[in-house]
Amino acid sequence: MSETAYTISASLLLGLPILAFFVLWLGGKNLNKPAGWIGAFITAIGLATSIYFADIETLHTVKMNWALIGQTNIELSFRFDELTLIMLIIVHFVAFLVQIYSMSYLHGDQNLHRYFAFIQLFLFSMVGIVLAGNLLVMYIFWELVGLSSYLLIGFWYFKPRAVWAAQKAFVLNRIGDAAFLTGILMLFYYIGSTDFEMLATSIQSLEPGILTGIGLCLFGGCMGKSAQFPLSGWLPDAMEGPTPVSALIHAATMVAAGIFLLARISFLLTPEAQIVIACIGTITMVIGAVKATQVWDIKRVLAYSTMSQLGLMVIAVGLGSWRTALFHLATHAFFKAGLFLSAGSVIHAVTPSEDDETFDPQDMRTMGGLRKYLPITFICFVICSSALAGLPFFSGFLSKDAIIVEAFFWAEKHGAWAYFFPVIIMVSAGVTAYYMTRQVWLIFLGEKRYQIFKSVHPHESPVTMWGPMALLAALSVFIWFSWNPFDASYGWFLELVGAEEFGHILWVPFAATGVTVLSIFLAFKETKAEDPFSMYAGNSKNSIPLLKQLAGLNEFSRENFFIKSFAFISAGLMQFEAKIVNSFVDGVAKWSVVMAHVLSWGDRNIVDGGVKLTVFTIKSAGQGVRGLQNGRIQSYYLVTALGVVLLVLWLMIL
Structure with a gap:
């Protein structure tokens, strides 16, 4: 296929979603009804275009001159390779299902045109990142993804927490983006x-230290977009947006951008940079996994889970195996999108028929026993949870196993201390299985705690909602990635991305499965306790009416946590300002006054005095000479005679 064809492909992939954005946004509420179908149709065209122009054998590039700065020519460059193909299909496919799902989930919203317009802008931005042939083009679309996420997270702008969450995501991402831009400018310079x-x-041609600095600066962009420590705080709060937005952000678009960036720049990463990246990923993975065991909001559990899984992908890149990181990104996209859409189905099912301020439809403590009323949602949720937990015969098992195997191979080359990474990955996988079992039990099993709320009537979601969920659940089974359910090296994915030397350790799948099964057993053992998972915070089971207060308490605890956190930071900053900044400013002001007086004295006595002395000297000399120029002839004779005498004396001395 000619290069001209790929120019057409890039134009379609980028042009259609941005055109749809302007049409839907400017069309206003008149397009509310067809907005979802328009968005889904445009996305389907993008998916078909991605598949039609797929060519994994040859690298195709599209370049256009943009600007000339001095002797440097700035190009708009786009490329098509195997990474591009994989990401284009994942992004378009998940975005298509999310939009189909959204038409039912957000049915009746007065701003659907704006919602689907923002999704098209998001899609345009993400496709731009995937197609980018250089880091400058990627950075342009990188910033557009940040804008799109801000608009989608804060879609319900009349909710203060949604606005706050959008602002938090925007600000934290700008910090990472500043480091990303620094790395780009350093590459331009060197x-x-x-x-x-x-x-x-x-x-x-670059020195190792310079190259390490550039790699870490570029990794800063990943830290923001892919929510790595310490810039991970925005991701759980992004749940304030609509649930389909959470599926889109967590599965295929925004958070995947950071991992895709690392895959693109893997050749730039020195061993020193890789160690730092692996350590950051490990911290993020552990924090996310532990946090997921402590929260009660159905979506926040999945958000912390995403944070943990992203940490796992970053570890894989840090250990020099970006291919297994990309493999886990692909499997994670399907089962995590399925989990979020299933969570949305649960929220939709338990939302009260009447306004009830005491009920929180996202608090898992007010659920339980929903398996009977949501059979399809239950099956989809369990399948996707099994994939996330890393159980055999599911896609998540294959990709996690691939990363663990690569971690052990890496540890063999670096000594005993390096085994910390594969061990902590396996432990984290066990924690993942624990909190997903906890979530499944709290939502679908046990007693029906929602029954004390008379306005809650659980019901299965319509086919436009459970259809995408079922498809994503089906894609979470191992068969789509490898014929061997215990070994990813037999699969097409790793071969596609060029992992020809990928190995396998026979005992790793059994050890990983053992850790997972043990964690599930411990979680089910906890369900037999008097107060499973400390649902009632120390109260007896007879105090179940307190569930009516849990929504308010849960919201209070979240607000209290964030308010206290920011209040503590604010108090510290206030003390810093009062004792350091203000003292510094006052000291500068006082010394400025002192110096002003010193300079004023110097100006009066030295500068002005010198000028006055010079004037006085010249004036006195002038007056003395003027006395001789009095117009009297005898005075002139006297001066002449005196001059002759002095001249004779001077000649005699010589």
Whole structure:
């Protein structure tokens, strides 16, 4: 296929969603009804275009001159390769299902045109990142993804927490983006280009320390977008947006951008940079997994889970295996999107028929026993949970196993201390199985705690909601990625991304499965306790009416946590300002006054005095000479005679 064809492909993939954005946004509420179908149709065209122009054998590039700065030519560059193909299909497919799902989930919303317009802007931005042929083009679309996420998270702008969450995501991402931009500027300075092909052949000219700094700066962009420690705080709060938005952000678009970036720049990462990246990923993975065991909001559990899984992908990149990281990104996209859409189905099912301020439809403590009323949602949720937990015969098992195997191979080369990474990955996988079992039990099993709320009547979601869920659940089974349910090296994915030397350790699947099964057993053992998972915070089971207060308490605890956190930071900053900043400013002001007086004295007595002395000297000399110029002839004779005498004396002395 000619290069011209790929120019057409890039134009379609980028042009259609941005055109749809303007049409839906400017069309107003008149387009509320067809907005979902328009968005889904445009996304389907993008998916078909991605598949039709797929060519994994050859690298195709599309370049256009943009600007000339001095001797540096800035190009708009786009590329099509195997990474592009994988990401284009995942992004378009998940976005298509999310939009189909959203038409029912947000049915009746007065701003559907704006919602689907923002999704198209999001899709345009993400496709731009995937197609980018250089880091500068990627950065342009990188910032547009940040804008899109801000708009979608804060879609319900009349809710203060949604606005706050959007602002938090925007600000924290800007911090990471500043580091990303610094890395791009350093590449411009040292190499003069950010084109991936040119960088691959030019980085040998850089000193290792400079290259490590550039790699870590570029990783800063990943820390923001993919919610890595310490910039991970925005991700759980992004749940304030509509649930389909959470599925889109967590599965295929925003958070995946950071991992995709690392895959693109893997050749830039020095061993020192990789160690730092692996450590950051480990911290993020552990924090996310532990936090997921402590929260009660159905979506926040999944949000912390995403944070943990992203940490796992970052670890894989840090251990030099970006291919297994991308493999886990692909499997995670399907089962995590399925989990979020299933969570949305649960929220939709238990939302009260009448306004009830005491009921929180996202608090798992007010659920239980929903399996009977939501059979399809239950099956989809269990399948996707099994994939996330890493149980055999599911896709998540294959991708996690691949990362663990690569971690053990890496540890063999680096000594005993390096075994910390594969061990902590396996322990974290066990924690994942624990909190997903906890979530399944709290939602679908046990007693029906929602029955004390008379306005709650659980019911299964319509086919436009459970259809996408069922498809994503089906894609979470191992068969789509490998014929062997215990070994990903037999699968097409790793072969597609060029992992020819991928190995396998026979005992790893059994050890990983053992840890997972043990964690599930411990979780089910906890369900037999008098107060399972400390649902009632120390109260007896007879105090179940207190569930009516849990929604308010849960909201209070979240608000209290964040308010206290920010109040503590604010108090510290206030003390810093009062004792350090103000003292510094006051000291500068006082010394400025002192110096002003010193300079004033110097100006009066030295500068002005010098000028006055010079004037006085010249004036006195002038007056003395003027006395001789009095117009009397005898005075002139006297001066002449005196001059002759002095001249004779001077000649005699010589």
